[in-house]
Amino acid sequence: MPHPLRLRNFRLLFISRTLSTLSDALVPTALSLAVIQITGSATLLAVVLGCALGARLLLLPAAGVIADRFDTRTVALSADLARVVTQTVVAVELLSGDPSVSRIALAQTVAGAASAVGLTNLSPLVTKIMPASGEQRLKANSLMGVAKSVSLLAGPALTGMLMLAVGVGWVFVVDATAFGISAALMMMVRLRESTPSPGSRRSIRADLAEGFVEVRARDWHWSSLIAHAVWNFAANVLLTLGPLVAVSRYGGEAAWIAVTQAGGIGLLAGSLLSGRARPSRPVLVGNIALSSYALPLTLFAVGAPVPALVVGYGIALAALGFLNPTWETTVQAVIPQNVLARVSSYDWLVSLAAQPLGVVFAPIALSLWGERVPFTVAAVLVAVTCVGTAAVPGVRKLRLDYGALEQSRPEAEESGAAAADGTGGILAQESEKSARTPV
Structure with missing residues (x-):
């Protein structure tokens, strides 16, 4: 190949x-x-x-x-x-x-x-x-x-x-x-596509509703979006307060520059790793890896030395670099081609909307309780929500066969429900509860 x-x-x-x-x-x-x-x-x-x-x-x-x-x-x-x-x-x-x-x-x-x-x-x-x-x-x-x-x-x-x-x-x-x-x-x-005929188009509202139903019908998807939103919230707490703490506690901008550069290298390394890794439960593994962002937040909260911050942030961003391609491949395998962009739009909307919340929360919490509290709160939230997705049945059961790119879930096998997703030979198997009816 x-x-x-x-x-x-x-x-x-x-x-x-x-x-x-x-x-x-x-x-x-x-x-x-x-x-x-x-x-x-x-x-x-x-x-x-x-x-x-x-x-x-x-x-x-x-x-x-x-x-x-x-x-x-x-x-x-x-x-x-x-x-x-x-x-x-x-x-x-x-x-x-x-x-x-x-x-x-x-x-x-x-x-x-x-x-x-x-x-x-x-x-x-x-x-x-x-x-x-x-x-x-x-x-x-x-x-x-x-x-x-x-x-x-x-x-x-x-x-x-x-x-x-x-x-x-x-x-x-x-x-x-x-x-x-x-x-x-x-x-x-x-x-490999053809433009939809005008007669097949519905109202924008109906199209938006169909995309939302596709997200809502899959517990592994919407629960992961919540975890990813919390991650973005936590990341922006760190990006807002990190430079201030670096200057006040570690004596200058050099410490923060070292941390962010380590993050960039980690992000690149994680992206490279994702092309080789083949987790059979991609969403479960990716979300648990994403919980590692609690590490740099905790290190900032306890005033760890700069080398520890650099390593911690590098690990956390490597997890993000690993998650993104793995998540995209899984979504592309399972979501029908004709609604894939709408599902992606809800994914981006939830993720991006959470970013300003972290930017707003960070200075308010800093002024009320000091620098340790916002870092600690963000660390607990990101660890609990990302690891907590393991409690969702769909996250645990969703498997990906990278050879045939087939997604198989035990409940689907029991019910015998299966539907082609329109991506050229990919077979998505889901239970009747996840049937595609018009995030």
Whole structure:
């Protein structure tokens, strides 16, 4: 069986999505510094960043409907082209000498909406390019995870180099160009799909409801989403308070930089590991691994030395790097192709919506009880919810055969219920309680 990168269509997709991910990674640092240079106002910076995040969150469910309704390649192409326009607008504003914060905020609102479409469309792209093979699809998702990890590591550094070399405006020129190249590559990709006929389409509300029912019908899925949301909450508690504690307790920014770099390396290592590991119970193993985020939180709470923090954070992010491709492969194997983007949209919505809660909770808890309490609370929550998913029957029973990419559950075998999921030979077996009727 050939390596995924030897397949022309996947190779084009991989390069295209890597450029798109890297382009997204360039934006936060450049945008933050640009707005601060223009206004010197933290409030206006929060407004501009909030426009992008708010649009992304609000549009995620509808983005899933769009990705499921229309030609997958066209959707990805449109999302990239929209960001070519928005980043060009920002570049022109910054290079004009008289930038308008309102126009920059409007451009980032559109970019956030396009980003939502891109996020929900990625899983359908992979399933429509890769054969129905667990081995290849897991490797493909692992490669996507590696690309994301490298982009997150390289993005801020590349932004800094570009800003020092040519200025912040040109960062957005590079960003728009990268999205343009990504779009050009997507035009060359060939997918195994046909566009749904207009007569088969229903109301957006009905489509959203169908996606929600798909999530609700699977206890392993919705219980894991709760655990993943708590993880995102806990992660943002650490990301909010970690720099402050590093400066006040450990004497400077160097400690925090060491911790975050260890996290980036761990994330990359976990993504690489996921391409080789074959857990028969992928959701159970992934969620238990994710509970390791309690380790760095506990180390921060007790004031552990910097080397321990570095190791602890590296382990925790390695678990995240391992979980993401494993989770994607499992979801792609079980969820029907025609609702996959909508299910992905609920996944992203729950995860991203939990992030601001951690950012808000952290400073409030710090002012009321000191730094130890928020770290301890976050550690307990993430450990209990992630490990607690093992108590859910679907999490324990869901198995994945990577050879045939068949998902088998004991209760399904007893009832004899089975349904093809439309991904080209993948067989998803579920009980009658999980029947697909219109997160």
